[in-house]
Amino acid sequence: MTENLFDKKLQKIKADGLYRQMKYLLSPQGSHVRIVGEDILMLSSNSYLGLCFDERLRKAAHAALEQYGTGSGGSRLTTGSYDIHKRLEEEIAAFKGTEAALVFGTGYMANVGIISAVASKSWVIFSDRLNHASIIDGCRLSGAEIAVYAHCDPADLERKISQFPGRPGLIVTDGLFSVDGDIAPLPSLVEIARRHKLLLMVDDAHATGVLGKNGGGTTEHFGLDEGIDIAMGTLSKALASEGGFVAGSHSLIDYLANTARSFIFSTALSPATIAVSLAALDIIRKEPAARVTLCEHSLWFREELRTMGFDVADYPTPIISIVLGRPDVAVDFSKRLMENRIFVSAIRPPTVPAGTSRLRINIMATHTKGELTRGLEAIGDVGRALGVITS
Numbered sequence: 001m002t003e004n005l006f007d008k009k010l011q012k013i014k015a016d017g018l019y020r021q022m023k024y025l026l027s028p029q030g031s032h033v034r035i036v037g038e039d040i041l042m043l044s045s046n047s048y049l050g051l052c053f054d055e056r057l058r059k060a061a062h063a064a065l066e067q068y069g070t071g072s073g074g075s076r077l078t079t080g081s082y083d084i085h086k087r088l089e090e091e092i093a094a095f096k097g098t099e100a101a102l103v104f105g106t107g108y109m110a111n112v113g114i115i116s117a118v119a120s121k122s123w124v125i126f127s128d129r130l131n132h133a134s135i136i137d138g139c140r141l142s143g144a145e146i147a148v149y150a151h152c153d154p155a156d157l158e159r160k161i162s163q164f165p166g167r168p169g170l171i172v173t174d175g176l177f178s179v180d181g182d183i184a185p186l187p188s189l190v191e192i193a194r195r196h197k198l199l200l201m202v203d204d205a206h207a208t209g210v211l212g213k214n215g216g217g218t219t220e221h222f223g224l225d226e227g228i229d230i231a232m233g234t235l236s237k238a239l240a241s242e243g244g245f246v247a248g249s250h251s252l253i254d255y256l257a258n259t260a261r262s263f264i265f266s267t268a269l270s271p272a273t274i275a276v277s278l279a280a281l282d283i284i285r286k287e288p289a290a291r292v293t294l295c296e297h298s299l300w301f302r303e304e305l306r307t308m309g310f311d312v313a314d315y316p317t318p319i320i321s322i323v324l325g326r327p328d329v330a331v332d333f334s335k336r337l338m339e340n341r342i343f344v345s346a347i348r349p350p351t352v353p354a355g356t357s358r359l360r361i362n363i364m365a366t367h368t369k370g371e372l373t374r375g376l377e378a379i380g381d382v383g384r385a386l387g388v389i390t391s
């Protein structure tokens with residue numbers, strides 16, 4: 001029974017070129033990884049600072065395992081809160097310059113929990129068209145009316161807001177967009193939110209540890225000390241750990257701890273994970289040089305791609321999108337790179353809008369110039385072979 005039902009659905013997914021499979025790593029997530037015994041250059045990791053095998057983080061995890069054991073044994077409001085959970089939340093608040101913070105099991109759970117707790121049926125949520133799926137799911141779960149505005153377009157946001165005069169509302173946006181690699185126009189959004197008395201929420205999953213002098217994210221990138229009511233981020237990308245967080249006022253955090261269902265009804269993150277996050281935060285604050293390298297590498301890599309004839313923007317960010325259009329072209333490009341032992345993900349709908357399937361390259365601070373050059377050469381060769389570039 002289920003075979004027929006789901007095989008048919010799978011056939012359709014395959015026919016549309018949207019079937020996805022996992023690739024299993026046999027090594028830590030670094031600038032090189034092992035897959036089926038081969039050494040592969042990794043150009044698609046969210047571990048932007050290359051910290052997943054960092055000795056200091058592994059030591060922090062070991063120490064926490066010895067002191068606290070493995071599982072946390074309960075949800076945060078019952079028996080799962082440890083002293084280090086509290087310390088991590090204090091450190092995140094200091095890092096983001098807010099009064100308080102709260103840690104969730106994942107970034108996905110944070111977004112779903114925060115948005116559905118904050119917005120209710122009488123609200124309107126103004127959401128950027130390219131926001132992450134976890135934001136979209138949070139909006140839907142809240143039951144609020146959802147007004148999607150054009151990507152990074154304050155003028156369209158204003159138009160949408162004018163259609164809902166006097167309604168309570170929330171503006172929500174990715175800080176650093178996870179597929180295009182561009183940065184939301186936060187100063188304009190802050191001004192608009194203030195003028196219309198709306199709350200503003202920024203998801204800095206990709207920017208945390210990556211943008212801003214101290215790695216504080218897009219808010220720090222723009223030098224914004226205030227105006228962001230709800231600052232969300234994740235510990236799972238540059239911080240090489242796991243978990244999502246929200247930073248904001250005491251009252252917001254206390255409210256979320258009491259109402260966000262993905263916080264209340266889920267087991268607390270294990271002490272080892274929390275210890276890794278604490279150690280990673282410390283590294284991120286103390287080692288700005290890695291961020292400078294990451295930015296330089298990213299700008300250089302983009303420039304080289306453009307020189308070869310690829311249509312690539314010049315954002316100062318490590319997420320580089322080469323839009324190819326059709327999903328089969330993106331998959332073919334990615335496969336051919338893998339034959340050259342280079343891992344670059346093909347990103348297809350539903351992650352991106354139809355017709356904008358692409359390669360997504362993620363630069364890491366730990367890539368050498370030599371590795372990046374090898375990647376560029378292979379991307380150029382495959383691009384020519386597939387007729388994406390001509391020269």
Ligand SMILES: *Cc1c(COP(=O)(O)O)cnc(C)c1O
Pocket residue numbers: 106107108109111132134174178203205206234235236243244
């Ligand atoms: C990755 C990501 C999330 C989810 O974070 P996880 O910790 O991986 O669950 C949320 N928002 C954005 C923009 C992301 O890129």
